[in-house]
Amino acid sequence: MTLTATSFDWVRQLVHRESAIVLAPGKEYLVEARLLPIAQKMGLPGVHELVEQVRLRPDLSTNRRIVEALTTNETSWFRDGDPFTALTSTVMPALLAARGPSERLQIWSAACSSGQEPYTIAMLLSDALPGAASRVSITATDLSREMVERTRAGRFSQLEVNRGLPAPMLVRHFTRAGNEWEIAPALRRMVTASECNLAGPLPRLGTFDVVYLRNVLIYFDLRTKQDILRRVRQLMRPDGWLFLGAAETTLGVDDTWERVVVGRSSAYRPVRGA
Amino acid sequence: MRALVIDDSRAMRRIVGGILEGFGYEVVPAGHGREALDVMEGGFVPDLACVDWNMPVMDGLQYVSAVRSNPAWRSVTLMMVTTESEHGQIVKALAAGAHEYVIKPFTADAIRDKLALLGLLPEEVTA
Amino acid sequence: MSAPTGPTTGPSISELLDADVVRSIADDVWLAMVGEDEVLLPLPGPAPEHPLSAWVEVVGPWNGAVVLTCDRATAEELTRCVLRANPPEHVVDEDVEDAFGELANVLGGGVKSLLPGPSALGLPEVGPTPSAAPASDTCRVDAQWRGQSLTISVQGATPASSHTERNEVPL
Numbered sequence: 001m002t003l004t005a006t007s008f009d010w011v012r013q014l015v016h017r018e019s020a021i022v023l024a025p026g027k028e029y030l031v032e033a034r035l036l037p038i039a040q041k042m043g044l045p046g047v048h049e050l051v052e053q054v055r056l057r058p059d060l061s062t063n064r065r066i067v068e069a070l071t072t073n074e075t076s077w078f079r080d081g082d083p084f085t086a087l088t089s090t091v092m093p094a095l096l097a098a099r100g101p102s103e104r105l106q107i108w109s110a111a112c113s114s115g116q117e118p119y120t121i122a123m124l125l126s127d128a129l130p131g132a133a134s135r136v137s138i139t140a141t142d143l144s145r146e147m148v149e150r151t152r153a154g155r156f157s158q159l160e161v162n163r164g165l166p167a168p169m170l171v172r173h174f175t176r177a178g179n180e181w182e183i184a185p186a187l188r189r190m191v192t193a194s195e196c197n198l199a200g201p202l203p204r205l206g207t208f209d210v211v212y213l214r215n216v217l218i219y220f221d222l223r224t225k226q227d228i229l230r231r232v233r234q235l236m237r238p239d240g241w242l243f244l245g246a247a248e249t250t251l252g253v254d255d256t257w258e259r260v261v262v263g264r265s266s267a268y269r270p271v272r273g274a
Numbered sequence: 275m276r277a278l279v280i281d282d283s284r285a286m287r288r289i290v291g292g293i294l295e296g297f298g299y300e301v302v303p304a305g306h307g308r309e310a311l312d313v314m315e316g317g318f319v320p321d322l323a324c325v326d327w328n329m330p331v332m333d334g335l336q337y338v339s340a341v342r343s344n345p346a347w348r349s350v351t352l353m354m355v356t357t358e359s360e361h362g363q364i365v366k367a368l369a370a371g372a373h374e375y376v377i378k379p380f381t382a383d384a385i386r387d388k389l390a391l392l393g394l395l396p397e398e399v400t401a
Numbered sequence: 402m403s404a405p406t407g408p409t410t411g412p413s414i415s416e417l418l419d420a421d422v423v424r425s426i427a428d429d430v431w432l433a434m435v436g437e438d439e440v441l442l443p444l445p446g447p448a449p450e451h452p453l454s455a456w457v458e459v460v461g462p463w464n465g466a467v468v469l470t471c472d473r474a475t476a477e478e479l480t481r482c483v484l485r486a487n488p489p490e491h492v493v494d495e496d497v498e499d500a501f502g503e504l505a506n507v508l509g510g511g512v513k514s515l516l517p518g519p520s521a522l523g524l525p526e527v528g529p530t531p532s533a534a535p536a537s538d539t540c541r542v543d544a545q546w547r548g549q550s551l552t553i554s555v556q557g558a559t560p561a562s563s564h565t566e567r568n569e570v571p572l
Contacts, residue, residue: 027438029440029442029547029548030438030439030440032440032442033440033441033442034440036443076383076387078391081390081391157425157429158359158377158379158429158511159379159380159381159384159429159432159433161377162376162377162380162381162384162387162388163383163384163387164387164388164390164391166374166391167364167367167368167372167374167375168368170364170375171361171364171365171368174361175361176359176360176361176514178422178515179422179425179426179429179511179514179515283499283502283503283506283525284499285483285484285499285500285502285503286503288484288486288487288499289434289483289484289486289487291487292486292487293486296486328521328522356510357506357507357509357510357511357513357514357522358510358514359510359511359514360514360518378433378507378510379429379430379432379433379434379507379511380433381432381433381437382486384433
């Protein structure tokens with residue numbers, strides 16, 4: 001174990017600052033185990049050296065990787081349910097009616113993490129609207145390169161596939177690969193993953209019909225929230241749909257969105273002429 | 275809400291039972307499928323049965339088939355909780371009539387997520 | 402005790418899986434069953450003073466056992482963690498057989514799913530460490546949990562390793 005008390009303390013403060021999660025004393029083993037792979041990937045001998053490096057040369061991307069490695073993975077499939085069922089029950093039929101027969105539909109999963117969200121969307125479309133699925137492109141982005149690589153790989157651990165993924169969908173869309181489960185190649189082809197920092201200028205990712213921006217605005221201050229929503233809107237069709245996290249809203253943040261009830265959830269649509 | 279926890283491992287019965295009790299369930303344990311059927315025939319018809327696969331006397335698959343072939347027990351949701359994790363095994367279980375499938379090892383959150391999918395999570399717990 | 406018999410037929414474990422995949426199975430088991438912040442450090446530790454093992458036998462195209470070994474005190478600590486949803490007031494032998502045995506069972510289940518099928522697991526057992534198998538048919542993972550040594554050994558059945566022979570008192 002290379003982690004010193006000072007290093008541990010620095011990591012604790014970082015995690016608290018970035019995620020509000022408190023790492024109690026006694027979690028040194030956890031920190032050592034979870035950060036060792038990051039240190040090794042960066043060619044460093046141990047966790048102590050990793051911490052020293054980021055203390056001396058602060059690096060947003062590595063900080064995020066450290067925080068992610070230490071905070072419990074909350075990612076589940078179909079998180080909150082309704083924003084996904086709304087896609088097949090209401091949003092997609094509306095879009096299919098509004099668009100021309102050969103137009104591709106574009107969906108953006110804007111904080112895709114390890115890939116559960118974009119593949120949830122892919123599975124749903126493939127099951128509920130198989131004819132339309134071939135016309136849909138799903139763009140998945142995340143701040144973290146590691147998460148983007150995970151999304152590209154489409155492989156999930158036994159623990160991950162236990163989280164909110166209906167068993168019939170597991171067997172329909174996944175096969176075993178070693179100790180993991182791998183998404184079917186056809187669904188993997190529907191998803192294109194890339195790195196993207198929402199808090200900065202956005203690359204021209206596309207013009208999206210549907211955006212899932214879930215549980216990411218909460219990490220930012222009001223000003224940044226507004227910037228992000230404005231930039232996201234610029235990448236959306238005027239009649240597009242935006243889904244936020246269950247506890248999030250544009251109310252009080254950006255009045256150029258109109259909240260609409262879709263099934264048992266809400267979506268936000270650009271206000272015309274705003 | 276009532277649950278049957280069926281597993282030949284006492285540790286597993288305690289673990290699953292503890293999780294379900296934490297969600298507000300009244301839990302009755304059984305050591306194998308035949309024991310579970312006896313409990314049900316005795317009048318305790320659960321909303322949910324969490325059942326292991328490999329057990330003596332009557333295994334989980336046989337139990338699932340027995341429950342699904344009895345119209346009086348149509349309301350019982352059957353969730354297998356087992357180490358059997360091969361693709362073919364899960365397909366077999368679902369074909370026999372299991373509604374859901376949890377692979378061991380599992381976390382309390384995994385059980386919670388599955389129950390939410392099934393509409394079997396008491397409202398107070400969804401927060 | 403007995404003279405070694407002829408070579409075993411069938412694949413050796415090194416053709417079927419490696420230490421990395423066994424580690425990943427163990428990591429999942431620890432996270433889920435021992436506690437969400439519990440980790441296995443991939444480092445060997447000093448041999449346990451009073452070793453205790455839990456194991457399940459595997460029967461199929463490959464025959465052997467998945468053996469979990471640590472100090473008896475570690476096994477008791479693990480038991481307390483595994484039963485945390487419904488903790489016993491005092492951890493007794495029966496609790497250790499249950500919980501420590503169940504850890505081996507779930508580890509065994511994970512390993513079984515990687516083996517050529519159909520394979521079946523025996524019931525978990527807890528007791529003195531079974532004899533080792535030849536290195537060529539053993540996949541061994543050494544780890545530390547909370548600073549204590551822990552070993553997971555996926556080892557082939559040897560003609561000499563039957564229960565009765567282990568308990569036989571030499572004349």
